[in-house]
Amino acid sequence: MKYWNTRLKKMAEYIPGEQPENLDEYIKLNTNESPFSPSPVVLDAIKKAADASLRRYPNPTTMSVREAFAKRNGLTAENVFVANGSDEIFTLLLRGFVDPEALAAFPYPSYSLYYTLAEANGVQYERIPLTKDLDINFADYLKKRYALVIVCNPNNPTGRGVDLGALKNFAGKFKGLLVVDEAYVDFYGETAIDLVRAFDNLIVTRSFSKSYSLAGLRVGIAAANADIIRGFIKLKDSYNVDRLAEAGALAALADQKGFKYNVGMVRDNKEYLEERLGGLGFSVVPSKANFLLVRHPDVSAKKIYEELYARKILVRYFAGAVQSEYVRISIGTMMELRALVKELEAIIKGE
């Protein structure tokens, strides 16, 4: 660490879910990817973009996607920023919109990248525990003058959604920057995107990695007032989204039929898994996302994780208060979920 600066040395590293090299040997239910392929329409658009034009830099702000997303959501391109995954949006947020001496607040448990990025950028922050039902109590975020709050809705890893009325009420009272991370909103959620026009301190973020089956393409979107979007564009690298990602995201937004088909299958499979896990005695946190946070009265979460791992099924186990009582299971194909249920049954029986 001889040439690392002070912050880089001090910050805790973000640990993403395991991505084993021999992927085909595993049933992988640990990073909330879609179990279904992107639609052929999207793949064809990407192939078509793989031509001589790759010698050219991409459009600096991915304008075609800004326009398409804006149109679909009653906004203008000025309200839309396109990023190399929504992680880039959070990185830029912590770099450009909070001064190091300011104080941010994030729910706990939530997407732990928020905490990592605050540390990486020298931003002070508080982790505010969820209620015992794993919900957000917005009043907690009005007790101090927080410069930034990120609400993941539905929340990762709990799957819990917030009430839009309560969110709107909070947005009206809160003086800092309010970010609603809607990476999982497409499955069951209610979006806050219509509030962007009403609140100049509201940023809504989206991802193509879950509901659009494009985790491998790296596209995220932020919707906010034009002044905030200009800030993102000023701070980002000149060409942050490549030509193929632009082509794929544009086709994915246009192909709502393929999108709804995939999302519908995830919902069906989620209901199946919920029912079967209930039958095995699991408590399942009611989820609005493409994953379930579950625990069992007789077997610890850590043991379930380890036993599944030994059987080549990857689910997510997080260390730390509250969340270490659970495992998080991404919704897979029916075949994957049947195999999972069979192994869980054996683990519970001690087989």
Added chain:
Amino acid sequence: MKYWNTRLKKMAEYIPGEQPENLDEYIKLNTNESPFSPSPVVLDAIKKAADASLRRYPNPTTMSVREAFAKRNGLTAENVFVANGSDEIFTLLLRGFVDPEALAAFPYPSYSLYYTLAEANGVQYERIPLTKDLDINFADYLKKRYALVIVCNPNNPTGRGVDLGALKNFAGKFKGLLVVDEAYVDFYGETAIDLVRAFDNLIVTRSFSKSYSLAGLRVGIAAANADIIRGFIKLKDSYNVDRLAEAGALAALADQKGFKYNVGMVRDNKEYLEERLGGLGFSVVPSKANFLLVRHPDVSAKKIYEELYARKILVRYFAGAVQSEYVRISIGTMMELRALVKELEAIIKGE
């Protein structure tokens, strides 16, 4: 700018070369892209990667490219970092390897992104003028305790290369972090990459945007000692390079035949342009890159830029001391260069 933080408000914006929407109407010689298509082998590899696996996150560190690049350069994967364009490398450098109170030094004129990124990250810096021959005098960088120096070799926008012996000598004396930006090294340059094993403070960066004709794909590489590479990986976003960029870069590294063919054509065209511009009375700075920095005794650079612009030929004009005396012309196809020479001839004659 209500929600922008202090640094975002204060920093000067980086202005990339113009990317007009109606590209086909222009001869575009302003951003040093390759005028030639990536090879069919590379395009096929990308198309093949556009499959169901896009639903999965990419490999977090783009391991296949790390291994291939390491092997080709006598390094190990531990010495190699893959980024979303080399711009991402410079951003991470300024974020994670220099403390804000430290002082960096960059040559001037050089790639102005270095200055922008220092400002964006609150890093102090000095711009050290090149000699009157537009060369670097390494002794200038030993006069103070600089924490970071970035040497662009060959330099943008001058095209001048540094002597490797002088660079090695400097690396041995310099106590801070020494970055050699080799975005343009493949055309005529001598690489410093063999010095990475000898100096723990040396980082060599490469780009796929110029010699590999893949500006639209966004891939850059840093080679350095394993400790520095670990720092990059700790600080970067979890999945910074997408699956298609990984597939394309891997195929491009393997296809040295296609690579050499394209680079050879650029060199041929550069020699043609140099000769013709000389014939028109231009002074041409001797260049080791895929562009020429030129000026004419009778017509100002600004006027040349504007006249060419009016004739739908884009070249680069930079405001500021020294560089505003010149225009920078990227090497194009023979057809493009013939059209350019014809228009320049007319402009000089006042037609």
